[in-house]
Amino acid sequence: MSAARARPAGAGGDSPATRRQLLKDTGRAAGGALLFSLPMMMTQEMWQLGYTMPDVRLLVLVALILPLLMELSRQLGLQHSSDWRQNLLEALYACAVGAAVSAAILVCFGVLDATMSLREIVGKVALQAVPAAIGALLARSQMGSSAGDRIGDRKETYAGELFLMAVGALFLGFNIAPTEETILISFRMSPWHGVATVLLSLAIMHGFVFAVGFKGGSELEPDTPWWAAFVRFTLPGYAVALTISLAVLWMFGRTYDTSLMEIVMATIVLALPSSVGAAAARLIL
Amino acid sequence: MATKRAPARKAAQGGKKQGDANAVSGGRHPVEWAVGALSGVLVLVLLAYLAWSAFAAGDAPPRFRTTVERVAAVDDGFHALVAVANTGDGTAADVAVAGMLSAGGDEETGGFRIDYLPAGSTRRGTLVFKRDPRQGELRIAITGYSEP
Numbered sequence: 001m002s003a004a005r006a007r008p009a010g011a012g013g014d015s016p017a018t019r020r021q022l023l024k025d026t027g028r029a030a031g032g033a034l035l036f037s038l039p040m041m042m043t044q045e046m047w048q049l050g051y052t053m054p055d056v057r058l059l060v061l062v063a064l065i066l067p068l069l070m071e072l073s074r075q076l077g078l079q080h081s082s083d084w085r086q087n088l089l090e091a092l093y094a095c096a097v098g099a100a101v102s103a104a105i106l107v108c109f110g111v112l113d114a115t116m117s118l119r120e121i122v123g124k125v126a127l128q129a130v131p132a133a134i135g136a137l138l139a140r141s142q143m144g145s146s147a148g149d150r151i152g153d154r155k156e157t158y159a160g161e162l163f164l165m166a167v168g169a170l171f172l173g174f175n176i177a178p179t180e181e182t183i184l185i186s187f188r189m190s191p192w193h194g195v196a197t198v199l200l201s202l203a204i205m206h207g208f209v210f211a212v213g214f215k216g217g218s219e220l221e222p223d224t225p226w227w228a229a230f231v232r233f234t235l236p237g238y239a240v241a242l243t244i245s246l247a248v249l250w251m252f253g254r255t256y257d258t259s260l261m262e263i264v265m266a267t268i269v270l271a272l273p274s275s276v277g278a279a280a281a282r283l284i285l
Numbered sequence: 286m287a288t289k290r291a292p293a294r295k296a297a298q299g300g301k302k303q304g305d306a307n308a309v310s311g312g313r314h315p316v317e318w319a320v321g322a323l324s325g326v327l328v329l330v331l332l333a334y335l336a337w338s339a340f341a342a343g344d345a346p347p348r349f350r351t352t353v354e355r356v357a358a359v360d361d362g363f364h365a366l367v368a369v370a371n372t373g374d375g376t377a378a379d380v381a382v383a384g385m386l387s388a389g390g391d392e393e394t395g396g397f398r399i400d401y402l403p404a405g406s407t408r409r410g411t412l413v414f415k416r417d418p419r420q421g422e423l424r425i426a427i428t429g430y431s432e433p
Contacts, residue, residue: 158314180400183401191336191342232314232318242327257408264334
């Protein structure tokens with residue numbers, strides 16, 4: 001890890017090398033932002049949510065994303081220090097790149113134009129900037145460093161593990177929650193379909209936990225009995241996926257004036273992709 | 286947590302025997318077991334709720350209850366905000382809501398559609414009239430819906 005990478009905002013002087021590095025970093029971040037947010041930019045529900053989402057919920061989302069990005073930056077070990085200012089800088093940088101990429105694409109698609117109210121423009125960009133910023137941050141860790149630099153020598157704590165699961169769940173959940181199909185599927189399901197979906201989600205997650213856990217080698221020793229891994233990682237991971245799913249549904253207004261049963265079913269439906277995201281987080285992140 | 290786990294990992298890397306003892310006994314992960322147990326309870330409650338509702342829920346078709354929540358005078362007309370609640374057991378899609386207003390000897394109609402109206406839930410829409418619905422007789426009817 002070079003010194004220049006540690007200063008995304010170019011705080012470290014004006015030499016041509018530093019500037020070139022900054023440009024390269026920004027390109028990487030923009031690429032990651034595109035990769036992670038293009039599917040959502042081409043989803044009409046996401047545009048609508050930009051202006052139908054209540055101000056308070058949009059504010060909650062934006063207020064949560066900054067600490068989330070900071071913690072993600074720390075977890076990914078972008079800085080080998082735990083200096084919160086570096087992480088804040090990293091998070092702001094990701095947000096800026098995410099917002100810029102979102103705005104550019106939305107303008108190209110004609111989703112944003114000058115006739116729209118400021119609230120609508122801000123809402124649309126802010127909403128798309130969330131996955132884009134996560135992508136921007138990930139790209140910097142993913143493409144920027146050699147394999148040994150990353151997860152291998154990172155300190156892995158249980159809380160950190162659950163955090164990464166939450167980010168993975170948030171990412172996939174965010175991708176799918178805005179679509180009408182999420183609730184449509186839940187309307188078509190009986191409670192027994194719900195039971196089957198819960199069990200299937202757990203089975204899929206456990207498969208990932210095993211595959212990934214053994215690969216990493218630091219969390220699960222090869223002779224850990226399956227039920228121990230199930231209780232320590234799979235169940236909490238699924239609980240995280242459920243919580244994130246419910247939170248995303250709430251933020252997107254899917255829970256308003258809706259019966260408990262329908263909220264539970266929609267949460268279970270969304271928790272299937274979210275749990276895959278949570279379990280695969282260690283592969284992706 | 287971090288300080289506790291670090292030596293465990295070193296042990297696992299250094300010698301396999303030490304790692305075994307820790308992993309199988311689980312004594313080194315009290316927090317993890319507690320979180321796991323709590324999550325397990327959550328999942329069990331979820332499954333129990335689903336099983337309960339599978340037995341408790343009937344299969345009555347969607348039933349509708351409409352209420353006029355607010356009438357607002359807007360420019361050259363009146364907007365009546367109507368809440369439609371589904372009191373049946375099934376979800377209705379594409380619910381057509383029609384309002385017939387007789388005021389001052391004249392008949393007037395308005396309508397809107399609701400994309401999805403899940404069982405036990407409420408959705409809202411607005412009927413638009415030229416005359417004030419508060420001054421006349423307003424009848425609201427559901428004229429049709431489809432299955433999702």
